[in-house]
Structures are given as structure tokens and as C-alpha cells.
Amino acid sequence: MNLNNFENYIEKKILSRGYDYYENNYVTSVEETEENVFEAEVEGTELYTVEVELDDQANIIDTFCDCPYDMDDYCKHQVAAFLAVRDMKNNLSKGNNQISQNSRDSESVLKSPVPKKEKRLISKKYYLTEPKMNWLKFCWISLQNMKKSSGELN
Known part of the structure; x- marks a missing residue:
């Protein structure tokens, strides 16, 4: 089989x-x-x-x-x-650096996609559905915004 x-x-x-x-x-x-x-x-x-x-x-x-x-x-x-x-x-x-067509489509919804380096790591280890990829992107964006507001990120 x-x-x-x-x-x-x-x-x-x-x-x-x-x-x-x-x-x-x-x-x-x-x-x-x-x-x-x-x-x-x-x-x-x-x-x-x-x-x-x-x-x-x-x-x-x-x-x-x-x-x-x-x-x-x-x-x-x-x-x-x-x-x-x-x-x-x-x-x-x-x-592909992404898991599925759905994750590619979700990039157009969120303006700040997960960087390619992180996507490669994710795609080797985990299967991510569109909602999970959106959640990951949301977390990534939130982290970047927190770093910007605290002055860690220029």
C-alpha cells in the first residue's frame, strides 16, 4: 500500500x-x-x-x-x-516553505507573515492548518509589536 x-x-x-x-x-x-x-x-x-x-x-x-x-x-x-x-x-x-495552499492564502489576510526561516522550521516538523497558521502569525505580530513598544525592535 x-x-x-x-x-x-x-x-x-x-x-x-x-x-x-x-x-x-x-x-x-x-x-x-x-x-x-x-x-x-x-x-x-x-x-x-x-x-x-x-x-x-x-x-x-x-x-x-x-x-x-x-x-x-x-x-x-x-x-x-x-x-x-x-x-x-x-x-x-x-x-514550498508553507504547509498548504490555505496557509499561502492566509498571508494575504495578514500583512505581516511569519518569516521564511520560521516557516521552514515549522514545515519540517508540524502540520499546520489555516487557523493554526493564522494563530501563529497573530502571535508573531503581537510579539513584534510588543518588542517595538518596549524599544527592543527598531
């Missing part, structure tokens, strides 16, 4: 629920802990951890979720994590 076609191997009901979790921003973070090994946190009844290990061709060679679901090989949290990892890898391979 490959990260680019895993949808063909997962039961439709689980796939649909996983898509809903992904689209509704229940994937709170994705971190590449080792090369091609990812750990995602997915909100559900509790906060669940999903591990995904890929080979160099993006085949899913191992995956685990710590939720109690045991009716099939894969759960909705894993589907949401697969989608987030795929999105992260696709954006990084394109050389």
Missing part, C-alpha cells in the same frame, strides 16, 4: 471518516521523527498517536494507532494521518 493510493485499500466507511477528520483539522501535528518515520497526533475521543513508516517509494511499510479500534487493519485516525503525511511530503518536495 502506497501513500499515494492507500485509499484503494481501506474500507470506504473508515476512509470517509478519516477524510472528515483530516478536513476538520483533527490532525494536530505531524513530526518526522526519523527519515521516513512520522508520528502524528489526531484528536478523537482522546488524543491519539499514529505512527507511519514509509520506504523510499512512499510505500507504507508499518503503521500503528493507539486508539482502541480493532474491527479492521486501519482506523480513521490512520487515514487522517496518511493524508497529513502525504500533504506534508508533497509540499516539502515542491520546495
Whole structure:
């Protein structure tokens, strides 16, 4: 099963629920802990951890979720994590400093975007949704304004 076609191997009901979790921003973070090994946190009844290990061709060679679901090989949290990892890898391979198209669109809303250096750090470690990226930008702007008012920043 490959990260680019895993949808063909997962039961439709689980796939649909996983898509809903992904689209509704229940994937709170994705971190590449080792090369091609990812750990995602997915909100559900509790906060669940999903591990995904890929080979160099993006085949899913191992995956685990710590939720109690045991009716099939894969759960909705894993589907949401697969989608987030795929999105992260696709954006990084394109050389984007941002996580998604939505985060690019949000820059036009906020006039002071997060500097590219910080975006690169974020994109390597975490999956950020548009609302989270906006919150990060708000915090960055607030910090800059506080520094300006205290004289730390010219």
C-alpha cells in the first residue's frame, strides 16, 4: 500500500471518516521523527498517536494507532494521518516553505507573515492548518509589536 493510493485499500466507511477528520483539522501535528518515520497526533475521543513508516517509494511499510479500534487493519485516525503525511511530503518536495495552499492564502489576510526561516522550521516538523497558521502569525505580530513598544525592535 502506497501513500499515494492507500485509499484503494481501506474500507470506504473508515476512509470517509478519516477524510472528515483530516478536513476538520483533527490532525494536530505531524513530526518526522526519523527519515521516513512520522508520528502524528489526531484528536478523537482522546488524543491519539499514529505512527507511519514509509520506504523510499512512499510505500507504507508499518503503521500503528493507539486508539482502541480493532474491527479492521486501519482506523480513521490512520487515514487522517496518511493524508497529513502525504500533504506534508508533497509540499516539502515542491520546495514550498508553507504547509498548504490555505496557509499561502492566509498571508494575504495578514500583512505581516511569519518569516521564511520560521516557516521552514515549522514545515519540517508540524502540520499546520489555516487557523493554526493564522494563530501563529497573530502571535508573531503581537510579539513584534510588543518588542517595538518596549524599544527592543527598531
